[in-house]
């Protein structure tokens with residue numbers, strides 16, 4: 182069999198035109214693993230409410246961060262793909278879960294190169310229903326309908342893999358080596374608390390309290406909150422961060438349901454109000470810089486910090502197309518093997 186790899190990221194609108202943003206948000210937010218309520222209610226929330234106002238606001242935000250080559254998330258993902266391709270002979274394709282660079286096109290590109298044994302790499306360090314799971318489910322639907330001849334396995338979340346922790350820690354220490362800061366905030370993309378309860382395989386472990394995510398449990402294989410806290414704990418250990426000088430927060434809340442806490446914006450404000458003058462922030466749920474890091478954190482977050490009395494706000498870039506990150510992914514690609522019908526290890 183001939184091996185190939187499909188790297189998958191979230192996707193972006195085709196342009197910053199509100200019409201393109203609306204089309205993209207419609208596909209994204211109508212995914213039942215993103216807004217996980219019955220179809221009629223999701224249609225009402227997304228098409229009846231969100232899509233009437235949000236596309237214009239989001240388009241303005243995209244406008245602020247858009248590069249001349251296109252969406253940062255896509256351009257960065259393409260650079261990473263090219264770097265990996267230079268290091269390995271296996272064909273490496275890139276696709277997005279939403280938008281024009283579809284998963285179907287990505288699979289077809291590999292099939293056209295003679296590949297029949299595919300490793301899918303969701304570019305998300307932590308598992309979430311709205312990210313890793315929706316990719317795996319869509320890939321399986323496409324395989325059944327269009328590519329039944331393919332053998333496809335997926336790389337699980339790599340939130341605690343030593344190589345990932347190493348490169349993330351290195352990226353933080355490089356950025357902060359000559360910078361004074363009093364607090365390092367680890368800001369992860371938020372999800373509704375409901376998503377955590379739904380994927381608790383034990384049905385009783387996750388309580389989203391002070392202890393469940395640090396008490397060993399099989400639930401943690403699919404617990405986004407545990408995986409985020411664990412990434413932070415491992416980085417803190419590696420960098421020898423002192424307790425009280427770092428913390429976690431969750432960003433980008435949408436809607437009125439309870440989401441993971443504490444929220445990033447309120448945390449930034451609180452730190453400044455409590456007297457923190459110099460803070461740094463890192464966003465380990467994203468491997469590529471995107472709207473949520475370049476606008477929500479680097480622009481809005483900075484503004485909140487300054488308005489509340491903070492002085493220096495340093496943002497650690499995502500791993501993007503760092504050579505050492507491309508090297509690690511290449512190592513995983515060269516070593517991967519299937520451990521059950523759908524899961525790979527590297």
Ligand SMILES: C=CC1=C(C)c2cc3[nH]c(cc4nc(cc5[nH]c(cc1n2)c(C)c5CCC(=O)O)C(CCC(=O)O)=C4C)c(C)c3C=C
Nearest residue numbers: 191192193215216239254309311370372435466471472473
């Ligand atoms: C119910 C809504 C959302 C959930 C759940 C959600 C989870 C989630 N998202 C990411 C990564 C990204 N999200 C991005 C943008 C974005 N996310 C939502 C909503 C939910 N995300 C919206 C409405 C948007 C669009 C932008 C906006 O209008 O504010 C992006 C950036 C894409 C880009 O083009 O740059 C990323 C990346 C993760 C990792 C995650 C769950 C863990």
Ligand SMILES: [Fe+2]
Nearest residue numbers: 311370433473
């Ligand atoms: Fe999101």
Ligand SMILES: [Fe+2]
Nearest residue numbers: 387393394407
């Ligand atoms: Fe938990």
